[in-house]
Amino acid sequence: MGHFKHHRGLLLAAVFALPALIGTAQAADTVKLGMVGELSGAGAPSGTNWRDGAKLAVTEVNAAGGILGKKVEMPEFDTQTDPQVSRALVQKAIDDGVVAIIGTVYSGSTLVNMLVAKQNSIPQFVGSEAPTIVERGNPFVYRTSSGAQKGVPALTPYFKDTLKAKKVGVAWVNNEFGRGGRNVFIAEMKKAGIDVVIDVASEQAQTDYAADVAKLKSANPDAVFVYMNQEESARFLIEAKKQTLPMPLVGEVTLTEAKVIELAGPAAEGAIAHVGVTATATEVPGIAAFARSFEETFKRKPTHDAIKGYVGVWSTKYVMDMVGKTDGEAFSKKMKGLCLKVADHPKILLDTCWDDRGEMSRPSFMVQVKGGSPVVIGSVPAN
Amino acid sequence: MSQFLQVLLSGLATGAVYALVAIGFTLVWQAAQTVNFAQGEFVMLPAFFVLIGMNWLGLSFWISLLFGLVVSVVLLGLVFKKLIVEPILPHGGITLIIATMALGILLKESAKEFYGAEAQPFPALFPGDPINLFGAAVSLRDLLNLAISLGVVVLLTLFLNRTRTGRCMQATAQNPAVAEILGVDVKRMVLYTFLINAALATLASFLITPVYLAKFSNGETLGLIAFIAAIVGGFNQIRGALVGGLLIGVLDNLTATYVTAQYRAALPLVLLIAIILVRPQGLVGTSEGRAV
Numbered sequence: 001m002g003h004f005k006h007h008r009g010l011l012l013a014a015v016f017a018l019p020a021l022i023g024t025a026q027a028a029d030t031v032k033l034g035m036v037g038e039l040s041g042a043g044a045p046s047g048t049n050w051r052d053g054a055k056l057a058v059t060e061v062n063a064a065g066g067i068l069g070k071k072v073e074m075p076e077f078d079t080q081t082d083p084q085v086s087r088a089l090v091q092k093a094i095d096d097g098v099v100a101i102i103g104t105v106y107s108g109s110t111l112v113n114m115l116v117a118k119q120n121s122i123p124q125f126v127g128s129e130a131p132t133i134v135e136r137g138n139p140f141v142y143r144t145s146s147g148a149q150k151g152v153p154a155l156t157p158y159f160k161d162t163l164k165a166k167k168v169g170v171a172w173v174n175n176e177f178g179r180g181g182r183n184v185f186i187a188e189m190k191k192a193g194i195d196v197v198i199d200v201a202s203e204q205a206q207t208d209y210a211a212d213v214a215k216l217k218s219a220n221p222d223a224v225f226v227y228m229n230q231e232e233s234a235r236f237l238i239e240a241k242k243q244t245l246p247m248p249l250v251g252e253v254t255l256t257e258a259k260v261i262e263l264a265g266p267a268a269e270g271a272i273a274h275v276g277v278t279a280t281a282t283e284v285p286g287i288a289a290f291a292r293s294f295e296e297t298f299k300r301k302p303t304h305d306a307i308k309g310y311v312g313v314w315s316t317k318y319v320m321d322m323v324g325k326t327d328g329e330a331f332s333k334k335m336k337g338l339c340l341k342v343a344d345h346p347k348i349l350l351d352t353c354w355d356d357r358g359e360m361s362r363p364s365f366m367v368q369v370k371g372g373s374p375v376v377i378g379s380v381p382a383n
Numbered sequence: 384m385s386q387f388l389q390v391l392l393s394g395l396a397t398g399a400v401y402a403l404v405a406i407g408f409t410l411v412w413q414a415a416q417t418v419n420f421a422q423g424e425f426v427m428l429p430a431f432f433v434l435i436g437m438n439w440l441g442l443s444f445w446i447s448l449l450f451g452l453v454v455s456v457v458l459l460g461l462v463f464k465k466l467i468v469e470p471i472l473p474h475g476g477i478t479l480i481i482a483t484m485a486l487g488i489l490l491k492e493s494a495k496e497f498y499g500a501e502a503q504p505f506p507a508l509f510p511g512d513p514i515n516l517f518g519a520a521v522s523l524r525d526l527l528n529l530a531i532s533l534g535v536v537v538l539l540t541l542f543l544n545r546t547r548t549g550r551c552m553q554a555t556a557q558n559p560a561v562a563e564i565l566g567v568d569v570k571r572m573v574l575y576t577f578l579i580n581a582a583l584a585t586l587a588s589f590l591i592t593p594v595y596l597a598k599f600s601n602g603e604t605l606g607l608i609a610f611i612a613a614i615v616g617g618f619n620q621i622r623g624a625l626v627g628g629l630l631i632g633v634l635d636n637l638t639a640t641y642v643t644a645q646y647r648a649a650l651p652l653v654l655l656i657a658i659i660l661v662r663p664q665g666l667v668g669t670s671e672g673r674a675v
Contacts, residue, residue, distance in 0.1 A: 210393030
């Protein structure tokens with residue numbers, strides 16, 4: 001009995017130490033990526049697609065041998081579409097030992113949480129498109145689609161040459177994302193000599209667009225640039241149809257999203273958008289394969305946010321494998337001016353380059369909703 | 384002119400739906416001398432019952448509407464009264480108000496948990512085709528929403544004023560003790576009030592969700608605006624709730640169109656403060672004495 005007492009302390013220590021030892025052993029065999037996204041709240045349509053695209057990529061990366069030969073794990077963190085929560089969760093993910101952050105999508109959140117990743121030298125792939133994100137000198141933040149300052153100018157030839165618009169209207173959501181796109185669009189129209197005759201701001205989560213649409217209708221522009229998040233875009237399109245807004249409605253990315261079409265129904269018919277990537281660009285083999293896999297796995301069509309999440313995880317894998325370690329500083333150095341070609345890195349889907357600020361360039365598409373689906377009506381070269 | 388007419392009509396159509404919800408506040412106040420802060424969620428939830436009918440039970444849209452109406456009236460009328468109001472009311476109105484706040488959170492989070500955080504499409508009751516009215520293209524859906532809401536309010540007023548049951552309900556609201564002495568089945572009348580409130584909330588849900596989309600958080604703003612509408616119009620009068628709802632709907636749209644869109648959300652609150660300062664009983668409400 002006395003002998004047992006003597007060893008009881010050692011036994012207890014061993015019992016408590018064992019899980020930690022096992023944990024360390026597991027940690028050494030895995031690479032953790034922190035998926036921080038808008039899984040609930042106003043951003044849930046974007047965030048859940050982003051998450052699912054990333055999950056699909058993690059499955060494929062593991063099947064292809066993981067990152068640096070190690071299995072990839074991706075814990076999920078729900079920001080509830082709250083910037084302050086997202087900041088705390090990025091910190092929590094880093095404390096949990098992630099080597100890269102995948103997210104967030106909403107620009108308002110990214111602007112707040114990317115400072116935490118930067119302070120910890122952790123690479124961060126984001127789905128956000130506000131211009132300010134890459135203008136803050138953060139060497140650890142990288143886009144998975146072009147920012148509004150690149151995407152919106154791609155629309156200028158469409159307004160000027162295809163629609164031959166002389167006067168246009170802008171309807172935008174008054175948040176970081178909307179304001180960024182609206183400012184770039186107005187500057188672009190000024191450069192192109194097109195008058196912006198009406199500028200209508202709406203609030204995030206706004207439900208009643210009767211006044212907004214009535215004002216646009218009254219101003220009678222040749223076309224309207226619509227720059228809102230998904231649910232707001234759907235409500236706007238429903239009201240636009242109700243009031244028979246006659247001019248073309250042209251957006252950047254979200255206006256022709258699958259979720260917007262589902263919510264707006266027939267009201268989405270005819271809407272036009274420039275999209276960085278779209279699952280309907282099935283003439284691109286990588287995108288067609290991705291769309292098939294996603295639909296088989298999640299029983300629904302992927303959105304561009306799903307493609308962005310997918311590209312974020314695969315980019316992390318490609319770059320870490322190139323660097324040969326998970327070190328954030330080395331990763332950041334490698335990302336400056338990096339170009340990944342589909343020929344060598346097929347899961348990047350389209351030839352993609354990042355500049356020294358983390359901004360992305362790649363070919364993009366013009367799509368229009370026809371028969372309830374977005375259809376590619378043209379391609380735009382990388383700018 | 385065309386723009387003004389469109390905005391005015393949209394405001395009236397939205398305001399009429401606010402009025403339906405606001406009348407619910409008035410009815411519950413008269414029946415139980417309390418405020419149901421879950422009223423917004425009572426409007427959010429019936430749309431999800433319809434979606435369950437369509438997507439889970441495979442019912443047609445119109446049968447699902449009926450299913451949604453029955454489930455809502457039972458759960459938000461009968462069960463709400465039996466499980467929440469009756470046990471808690473004897474402990475005081477404030478306790479019940481807090482309980483309805485908790486209920487609102489429970490309903491909202493349950494809808495989110497059960498049906499997800501994403502908005503869901505909801506079929507429109509009427510075609511959205513435009514019609515020409517005095518030279519302006521206005522929405523047929525707006526016109527029908529307005530006509531149905533106003534029609535229901537008129538019918539409800541006639542029911543309360545012209546039928547025996549309606550007058551018994553009014554007697555119960557004014558003085559339950561005296562009504563009981565006079566042979567009115569007070570408990571039954573109170574139950575009718577809660578069932579009517581649930582039916583009004585359901586109708587509001589069916590009319591507004593095709594535009595607002597079915598989302599767990601829909602009740603937040605709607606409940607607040609309807610509450611303000613009830614106060615602005617007069618909390619103790621059905622016609623007050625109607626006036627308040629229409630006024631806020633129209634002013635909101637006119638302000639957003641002709642003054643500022645940025646501060647439109649503040650308008651109902653500004654109106655509320657002004658009414659409380661100038662005419663605390665509301666625009667068409669009557670003063671109520673309180674014994675201390």
